[in-house]
Amino acid sequence: DARVTQTPRDKVTEMGQEVTMRCQPILGHNTVFWYRQTMMQGLELLAYFRNRAPLDDSGMPKDRFSAEMPDATLATLKIQPSEPRDSAVYFCASGLDTGETQYFGPGTRLLVL
């Protein structure tokens, strides 16, 4: 049963610290998405990769967030420095191709104190 995995599942950190979240997409999927979920904003798309290339990161605060895919089996989302307003659940999703169904990971619950 192929699924998207994310680590860590939970992260508590202090304001100003660097946070790195990792995602392993489903093998063979060539699209990867990062979403943020908060009570106030719901699900927001932060970044979109296709064939490891970042095609859209317009949803990310550029000054502190960065997303990369070092290889086809790993996507990372970094926040440096973190702020309390970054507290949210961050989801990674992957898909077979653009426009196809997105499969979500279990999420990383981030709390910035």
Added chain:
Amino acid sequence: AQSVTQPDIHITVSEGASLELRCNYSYGATPYLFWYVQSPGQGLQLLLKYFSGDTLVQGIKGFEAEFKRSQSSFNLRKPSVHWSDAAEYFCAVGPMGTYKYIFGTGTRLKVLA
């Protein structure tokens, strides 16, 4: 502007009762339509999707949804709800051939024993 509306924030039903969750969308072209379910502390799981063809779509866990173009709706139904169906349900619209899903704000389902 593209949008997805889930008019019901909370719904409570008794176990064994029927269920209908509403989803209305605003989009200029034929969209892809999805229903996802999110259990507490979990990621989003795809229940069903509509791309084209038969407007009545069967999904997992006994759910179905009907696409009604004239009403711009894609309501989710289940004839008999089980206690394990308690979760949050998200409707999403994906413009055909692109990656930007638009998610509704979710409907939280409570099931009474």
